Amino acid sequence: MALKQAKLINCDTIVDAFGCVGGNSIAFARYCKKVYLIEIDENRLKMAKNNSEIYQVQDKIEFIHGDFFKEAPKISAEAIFLDPPWGGPDYAALQSFKLENFSPNGQDILKLAFKHFSKVILRIPVNFDLTELEKFGRKYEVKNNLLEGKLISKTVYFM
């Protein structure tokens, strides 16, 4: 799934804003020249470094320990990939998942992303209310993420 996303985004430089243990960044490193991985949790950042070494892409990734809102505006890159926390397993019980259900709030995340980056990519849960995306006045495409034939999430490409 990560590799498919990376191939579609097709850019030179990308920020992986909620980098976690590096799964998406490792895929981006295969297709992009440079990846900036931001992660607020120090242990996860260490795991991301270790994982990228296993896949031998560590030289293409810059590891940034900190908060997305503080660190992302300092970076000059073509694209930003956003996979913000969905607020725990309770997200699935919501009839329709809104931008404000991301934690931090998805509206604030997208506002900052649109201000600084030309391509913005957001991973959303399957119950996400797509009308939420209209308010930004930007063109977008939504693709399904299938794992063994099962729909597990969607990705929105504002490009």
Ligand code: ADP
């Ligand atoms: P999980 O995959 O365990 O559910 P989350 O979806 O909660 O993790 O969050 C994805 C990643 O984003 C986590 O590794 C978390 O530490 C990180 N993260 C959360 N808030 C921020 C933030 N403000 N800036 C950067 N990284 C963050």
